[in-house]
Amino acid sequence: MTDQAIMPVPTEALDTQGAIDWLKDKYPEAVQDDTRQGYGGVVVDRSQLTKIAHAIRDDLGYDYLSSATAVDYLGISDHIEMVYHAYRTAGGPPLVFKAQTPRENAEIPSVVSVWPGADFQEREAYDLFGIQFSGHPNLKRILLWEGFDGHPMRKDWQEAYYEEEHKPFESRWPKGWVRRAEELNVFGKNVRYPADLDLSRLTDVSEDSLYKGMGLGVDVQEIVQEGEHIKTDRLIVNMGPHHPSTHGVFRMIAELDGETIEALEPVMGYLHRNHEKIGERNAWLMNIPFTDRLDYISSMGNNMGYVQAVEKLLAQGARYTPPTYRAEVIRVLMVELTRIVNHLWAIGFLLNDLGAFFTPALYAIAEREKVLDFFEATAGSRMMCNYMRFQGVAKDLPERIHSTAVTVNDKVRDYNTMEFLTELINERLPRSIDELDHFLTESEIIKTRAMGVGILPPEMAIAYSAAGPLLRASNVPYDVRRAEPYSIYPELDFDVCVRPNGDVYDRYLIRLDEMRESVRILKQVLQRLEATHGEDIFSGNKAIYMPRVPVGESYGRVENPKGELGFYCVSEGDPKGPQNPWRYHVRAPSFINLTPLGVMCKGHKVADVVVILGSIDIVLGETDR
Amino acid sequence: MSTLDLRELHDTEFPVPADMQNNVAITSLSKIYNWSRRSSLWPMLFGLACCAIEMIATAASRYDFSRFGMEVMRGSPRQSDLMIVSGTVTKKMVVPIVRLYNQMPEPKYVMAMGACASGGGPFKEGYNVVSGIDQYVPVDVYVPGCPPTPQALMYGLISLQKKFDGESLANLDDVPWYGVGPSDAVPIPVLGPDIIDPRQAELIRQQAMLAAQGLPFGRRELPAVAVPQPAVAPVEEKPAIAAASTETAEEIDPEKAARLAKREAALARKRAAKAAAEGNEG
Amino acid sequence: MNGTGILKGLGVTLKHFIQTYVDDIRYGGRKYLGMENFEVRQGLKAQGAFTVQYPDEKIAVPERFRFVPFLVVNEDDHPDAPGKDWCTSCGICAKVCPPQCIWIVRSEDPVTKRPVPEPEAFFIDIDICMNCGYCAEFCPFDAIKMDHDYELADFDRTGTHIHDKPKLSKPYEYYYNIAPTTAAEEAQARGGWEHPDVIKAKKKSGEPVMEQPWFMLRAEDPEARARAEAERAAKAAAAAESTVSEADIAAERQARRAEALARHRAWAAKKN
Structure with missing residues (x-):
C-alpha cells in the first residue's frame, strides 16, 4: 500500500534520464551532463571510469556494451573523447557516457574488465587515435602494423597522397586537368621516414609483435606433462590471410597442443580500407555508396543503418520531414530480402567449411541470383545498391523488371515487378529455404561436426558484445528490431528467434529460422507495397546533394543480417562551411563478433576453427573497414 | 615438351624448305600450345574484397567459368596459373600478394579485377591502400568496374585467353620462361613507417x-x-595525361588579373548603388 | 536410423540433377538455341541448372543498371546543334562524386573570357569510379548517364582507363536505346526531348519543341536518314583508319616475331 508507494524504483528499471540522475547522485564530482548542443548522455571523469562502468553494468543493468569509439575534437575543445553506448539486453534506449583525455599522452582506463567486448574496440581506438588504455590486457595495433607512423584518425594526421581536408577537392572543377594522386605526390610527402632509414632493420618488425600476446617467444616449445606418456609439442600455426576458409583476408594465429587449440588470436587489417577516414572527408551523402562496401553481401542493410543515423541528426534541425510510409516499406522490403540473401550465403559457406565443398553453396547462390536480379533492376547494381537516401529511397520500384538488348547476343527478360516479387516471396524463397532445411538439417555429418562445437554461453555472449545470430543462438532474445524498434517494424508481426545451446549447429538453425521470419515479414510488406502503390518515396528535396546537417551526435543502429550495425556520427559543421561528418564511426558486427572467437575455439581441434569462424559469419569489408 | 629442344627447332640449320620457312611447324605447335594453356587456366582461390563475391558468383552455376576450363580453383599458388586480384589491395596485404605471386610457377598471369586492384579505386585516397597492384606485380589484364559484374569478369577472362592466341612459341618475348629461365622474383615490400x-x-x-x-x-x-x-x-x-596544360593553368595571366580586378571594382560599385537604393527606400 | 539424414540430403541433390534434364527435355533442343525460353530459364520458375552461355548469349542488363558514366551529346546530324554536349560544365557531378573521379575544365569564350556552357575537357578515371550513379542522379541537365557497356577489359590501363571527352561522349540515341523508359520519364519532367536550356529558350521565343527525339524524327524522314547514314559511314571509316585495326595488330606481331627471330639467329650465329 503506502509502503509500495515510497519504495524506490529498483535501479535496474530506471529509464535513461533516471539512470543519469542516479549516476549524478552517486558520483556528484565525477559525472556531469553532456551539455553541448545536440549531445546527450554524461561525461565521466576518466580517473573513475572503471568504477562508474561497474556501477552502470551491475547497478543500472546496462549489461551490453554496443559501441566504444573515440572522437578527436582538435580545434573545437582540443581533447580526445571516448564514447560508450551501453544497452540493456531487456531492450530500450542506450546510456551514453564519455570520458575525455588531453590529446598529448592520451590515456583512459580500460573497461575490458567490465565489458570484455570492449577489447577489440579499445585496441582499434589505440591504433587509430593513439589512446593508451591503462589496464588493457593486450594493447597493440589491430588494423595497422606495428611501426606504422602515427595514428591516422587524428585530425592532424595526413595521408601520403593527401589532397585536401574536404570533398569536393578544388582541383576537380573548373580547371580540372586530370592528375592522379600518385603523380601529384610521388614520394608520399606526409610520411615521416627516419633519417637513417635502414631496410634490413625494418624487416619483420611487424610480425614479431603479433606473437608477443601468445606468451611464446619461439615457434616450437616442448611441453612435457608429468604422468603422461605422450610428449606433445606446442607450436604456433598461422592461418591466413590467404586461406580458402577464412572468408577473405582474415588471419588467425593459433597455438596448438597437438591438434588442440590452446589459444587463438585473430589478426586483421588486411582489408583495412580507411573507411572512417575517407568518410570524414566525404560529404554526408557521399558516404552512402561507401557503406555498400562495408558488408558487401548485404549492402541494403548498411545503407539503412547509415541513413537512419543521419536522419536522427537531420531531425534535430528545421525543415526535416521523415521518410514517407512507402519509402519505409520499400526499405524494409530491401533489408529483409538482403537478410535472406546473406543467410543463404552464410549457410552455403558454413557448409563449405564443414567440407561439403560447394554443393550447398551453389544451391544458395542460385537462389541469391534471383534476389540480385530484383536489386539490379531496382537499384542498378547487383551488389553495391546505393539505394537509400536521407528521407527516402533513390527510386521507386520499376513497373517492370526488364532489360534492353544492346549487343547482338543480349537476351532480354521482362517481368512485372509486383508479380515477380509475389512469386519470389510466396513461392520461390520459402521453397528454397525448405529445401535447404531438408538438405542439410538432419544430415548426420553436419550434426556430428556442429553440435557442441564452439559453445558460447549466454552470459559470455552478452559480455563479449556478440550480436545478431551469434547472440540469439546463445539463448539471448535480443533483436534491435524489437529492442529499439525503427522504421515500420513495430507494426509488423514477427518473432525474435532464439536457440538454446549456443553451438555451431544452433547458429546454423537460427539462420534458417530468421529466413523464415523474414519471409513472414516480406509477406506483410507485400500487402503494404500494393496498398501504397504510387505514393511518394522521397520527402525531401531531390536536388540537394549537400544536405545541411545540424550540429550534434547520433547513434543509429539496425539489425543487420550479421548483427547489430551501428553508425556513430558527429556533425560539427558550421552552416556555411563544408558539410562533412566530424566523426563517422561504424560499429561493425563482424568485427566485434570476433572478440569471443579465441574463447570459443579453445579446446577444439584445428578443423573446428574454420567451422566456428564460418558460423560467426564475418565479412572482411566490415571487419577491417 | 620438355624433351624437345625448341632452340634447335627454331634453328635456321633445321631443314625447312625455302618456301616453308615461315615457321610452319612452329606455328601449328604454338596453336596447340596456346589452346592447351587457354583451356586449362587455373585461377588461384584467392579473394580480397567485394569483387571476390562476384568472382564466386562467376564460378557458380549461373555463369560458370568452368566452361572455359577454369573450374579448378586452386588454394595453393604452386598449382595455379592465374591470380585474380579481386578487390582492394591494402599495404598490409600487398606483402602476402607479392609472396604468392613469387610462388606461382611460370607461365603465370595476373588479372586486376575491379577498380581497386587496377588503380586504387574509390579507396585510393586511404592511408592503407595501394594505388593499383601493378605497382608491385606485372598485370596482364585489367577489368574495370566496381565491382565488375560476372559477365564483365568473364569478358576479361576471355580477353586473357585471346591474348594467348596471339602468342607464339617462336617468339621468346611471348614465352620468356623457355628462353631465359624463370623470371626474377619480385622483391617483397617491407612495412616500415609506410610501405616501402x-x-x-x-x-x-x-x-x-x-x-x-x-x-x-x-x-x-x-x-x-x-x-x-x-x-x-x-x-x-607515366606522364600525366594533360601535363602540358596544367602548367599554363597554374600561371596567373597578368591580362586576366587586370580584368578580374576591373570586374571586382564594377561589382562593388553595383553593390554600393544597390545598397544606397535600398537605404533610400527604407 | 543413422544415415537417413544423409540419404535425405542426397535426395535433394538427385532432385536437382534430374530437374536439369527435365528442363532440357521440356525445352527440347531449343533450350540453348531459342530466345523464347530464356526468360523462363532465367526466371523464378526455372528448375535445376540455368547457366548463361556467356559469350554466345548474354543477360541483357536492366535499364537502371550502372556501370561507368558517359556524356550525352546531340546526334551528329541534329538540325539545331549537331554534336553539341548536353553538359554545361556546372560541375555538380564533380562535386557530388564520392571518390572524386571526375575532372572538368570549363571553357571560356576566347574573346569575352566568360564561361561558356560547354566543357572544354572532361575526364573520368574509371579506375577510381565506384559506379554509384550520383553524377547521373544529380545532374540537372540529364547530361551524364550511367553506361551499360560492361565489356571494358583491357591489357593496359595507363592510356585507356582515363576516359576523356571524345571517349565519353555518346549520342542521345544511344542513351534512349539503353534506357527508353527512364529517358521518356526524364523527357516528361523536362518538358521536351531536347536539352533543358534549349526547351527553355524555345518556350520563351514561342518556338515549338520537338515532339519526339531527333533520331525518331529522322527515321520518319528518309532524306535525313540517308544523310545521317552517309555521315555515320564516313565517321566509321575515319575511326577505322585512326584506331588500331586487326591488321595492324597482326603486322605488329609479325614485326615482333621477325625481331625475335633475328635475335635468335644472331645468338645462333654467335654460338656457332
Whole structure:
C-alpha cells in the first residue's frame, strides 16, 4: 500500500534520464551532463571510469556494451573523447557516457574488465587515435602494423597522397586537368621516414609483435606433462590471410597442443580500407555508396543503418520531414530480402567449411541470383545498391523488371515487378529455404561436426558484445528490431528467434529460422507495397546533394543480417562551411563478433576453427573497414 | 615438351624448305600450345574484397567459368596459373600478394579485377591502400568496374585467353620462361613507417635524408644525385595525361588579373548603388 | 536410423540433377538455341541448372543498371546543334562524386573570357569510379548517364582507363536505346526531348519543341536518314583508319616475331 508507494524504483528499471540522475547522485564530482548542443548522455571523469562502468553494468543493468569509439575534437575543445553506448539486453534506449583525455599522452582506463567486448574496440581506438588504455590486457595495433607512423584518425594526421581536408577537392572543377594522386605526390610527402632509414632493420618488425600476446617467444616449445606418456609439442600455426576458409583476408594465429587449440588470436587489417577516414572527408551523402562496401553481401542493410543515423541528426534541425510510409516499406522490403540473401550465403559457406565443398553453396547462390536480379533492376547494381537516401529511397520500384538488348547476343527478360516479387516471396524463397532445411538439417555429418562445437554461453555472449545470430543462438532474445524498434517494424508481426545451446549447429538453425521470419515479414510488406502503390518515396528535396546537417551526435543502429550495425556520427559543421561528418564511426558486427572467437575455439581441434569462424559469419569489408 | 629442344627447332640449320620457312611447324605447335594453356587456366582461390563475391558468383552455376576450363580453383599458388586480384589491395596485404605471386610457377598471369586492384579505386585516397597492384606485380589484364559484374569478369577472362592466341612459341618475348629461365622474383615490400618497395628504397632513403636536413623533399624534380634504379619507379614512367596544360593553368595571366580586378571594382560599385537604393527606400 | 539424414540430403541433390534434364527435355533442343525460353530459364520458375552461355548469349542488363558514366551529346546530324554536349560544365557531378573521379575544365569564350556552357575537357578515371550513379542522379541537365557497356577489359590501363571527352561522349540515341523508359520519364519532367536550356529558350521565343527525339524524327524522314547514314559511314571509316585495326595488330606481331627471330639467329650465329 503506502509502503509500495515510497519504495524506490529498483535501479535496474530506471529509464535513461533516471539512470543519469542516479549516476549524478552517486558520483556528484565525477559525472556531469553532456551539455553541448545536440549531445546527450554524461561525461565521466576518466580517473573513475572503471568504477562508474561497474556501477552502470551491475547497478543500472546496462549489461551490453554496443559501441566504444573515440572522437578527436582538435580545434573545437582540443581533447580526445571516448564514447560508450551501453544497452540493456531487456531492450530500450542506450546510456551514453564519455570520458575525455588531453590529446598529448592520451590515456583512459580500460573497461575490458567490465565489458570484455570492449577489447577489440579499445585496441582499434589505440591504433587509430593513439589512446593508451591503462589496464588493457593486450594493447597493440589491430588494423595497422606495428611501426606504422602515427595514428591516422587524428585530425592532424595526413595521408601520403593527401589532397585536401574536404570533398569536393578544388582541383576537380573548373580547371580540372586530370592528375592522379600518385603523380601529384610521388614520394608520399606526409610520411615521416627516419633519417637513417635502414631496410634490413625494418624487416619483420611487424610480425614479431603479433606473437608477443601468445606468451611464446619461439615457434616450437616442448611441453612435457608429468604422468603422461605422450610428449606433445606446442607450436604456433598461422592461418591466413590467404586461406580458402577464412572468408577473405582474415588471419588467425593459433597455438596448438597437438591438434588442440590452446589459444587463438585473430589478426586483421588486411582489408583495412580507411573507411572512417575517407568518410570524414566525404560529404554526408557521399558516404552512402561507401557503406555498400562495408558488408558487401548485404549492402541494403548498411545503407539503412547509415541513413537512419543521419536522419536522427537531420531531425534535430528545421525543415526535416521523415521518410514517407512507402519509402519505409520499400526499405524494409530491401533489408529483409538482403537478410535472406546473406543467410543463404552464410549457410552455403558454413557448409563449405564443414567440407561439403560447394554443393550447398551453389544451391544458395542460385537462389541469391534471383534476389540480385530484383536489386539490379531496382537499384542498378547487383551488389553495391546505393539505394537509400536521407528521407527516402533513390527510386521507386520499376513497373517492370526488364532489360534492353544492346549487343547482338543480349537476351532480354521482362517481368512485372509486383508479380515477380509475389512469386519470389510466396513461392520461390520459402521453397528454397525448405529445401535447404531438408538438405542439410538432419544430415548426420553436419550434426556430428556442429553440435557442441564452439559453445558460447549466454552470459559470455552478452559480455563479449556478440550480436545478431551469434547472440540469439546463445539463448539471448535480443533483436534491435524489437529492442529499439525503427522504421515500420513495430507494426509488423514477427518473432525474435532464439536457440538454446549456443553451438555451431544452433547458429546454423537460427539462420534458417530468421529466413523464415523474414519471409513472414516480406509477406506483410507485400500487402503494404500494393496498398501504397504510387505514393511518394522521397520527402525531401531531390536536388540537394549537400544536405545541411545540424550540429550534434547520433547513434543509429539496425539489425543487420550479421548483427547489430551501428553508425556513430558527429556533425560539427558550421552552416556555411563544408558539410562533412566530424566523426563517422561504424560499429561493425563482424568485427566485434570476433572478440569471443579465441574463447570459443579453445579446446577444439584445428578443423573446428574454420567451422566456428564460418558460423560467426564475418565479412572482411566490415571487419577491417 | 620438355624433351624437345625448341632452340634447335627454331634453328635456321633445321631443314625447312625455302618456301616453308615461315615457321610452319612452329606455328601449328604454338596453336596447340596456346589452346592447351587457354583451356586449362587455373585461377588461384584467392579473394580480397567485394569483387571476390562476384568472382564466386562467376564460378557458380549461373555463369560458370568452368566452361572455359577454369573450374579448378586452386588454394595453393604452386598449382595455379592465374591470380585474380579481386578487390582492394591494402599495404598490409600487398606483402602476402607479392609472396604468392613469387610462388606461382611460370607461365603465370595476373588479372586486376575491379577498380581497386587496377588503380586504387574509390579507396585510393586511404592511408592503407595501394594505388593499383601493378605497382608491385606485372598485370596482364585489367577489368574495370566496381565491382565488375560476372559477365564483365568473364569478358576479361576471355580477353586473357585471346591474348594467348596471339602468342607464339617462336617468339621468346611471348614465352620468356623457355628462353631465359624463370623470371626474377619480385622483391617483397617491407612495412616500415609506410610501405616501402625495396626497388625504391634508395630513392626513399635520399628523400628521408633531405627531409632530415630540412631541405625540400617530395618533389618530382630530383636532386642531382645518381639514382641507381630510376627505371623501376613506376610512377616516373607515366606522364600525366594533360601535363602540358596544367602548367599554363597554374600561371596567373597578368591580362586576366587586370580584368578580374576591373570586374571586382564594377561589382562593388553595383553593390554600393544597390545598397544606397535600398537605404533610400527604407 | 543413422544415415537417413544423409540419404535425405542426397535426395535433394538427385532432385536437382534430374530437374536439369527435365528442363532440357521440356525445352527440347531449343533450350540453348531459342530466345523464347530464356526468360523462363532465367526466371523464378526455372528448375535445376540455368547457366548463361556467356559469350554466345548474354543477360541483357536492366535499364537502371550502372556501370561507368558517359556524356550525352546531340546526334551528329541534329538540325539545331549537331554534336553539341548536353553538359554545361556546372560541375555538380564533380562535386557530388564520392571518390572524386571526375575532372572538368570549363571553357571560356576566347574573346569575352566568360564561361561558356560547354566543357572544354572532361575526364573520368574509371579506375577510381565506384559506379554509384550520383553524377547521373544529380545532374540537372540529364547530361551524364550511367553506361551499360560492361565489356571494358583491357591489357593496359595507363592510356585507356582515363576516359576523356571524345571517349565519353555518346549520342542521345544511344542513351534512349539503353534506357527508353527512364529517358521518356526524364523527357516528361523536362518538358521536351531536347536539352533543358534549349526547351527553355524555345518556350520563351514561342518556338515549338520537338515532339519526339531527333533520331525518331529522322527515321520518319528518309532524306535525313540517308544523310545521317552517309555521315555515320564516313565517321566509321575515319575511326577505322585512326584506331588500331586487326591488321595492324597482326603486322605488329609479325614485326615482333621477325625481331625475335633475328635475335635468335644472331645468338645462333654467335654460338656457332
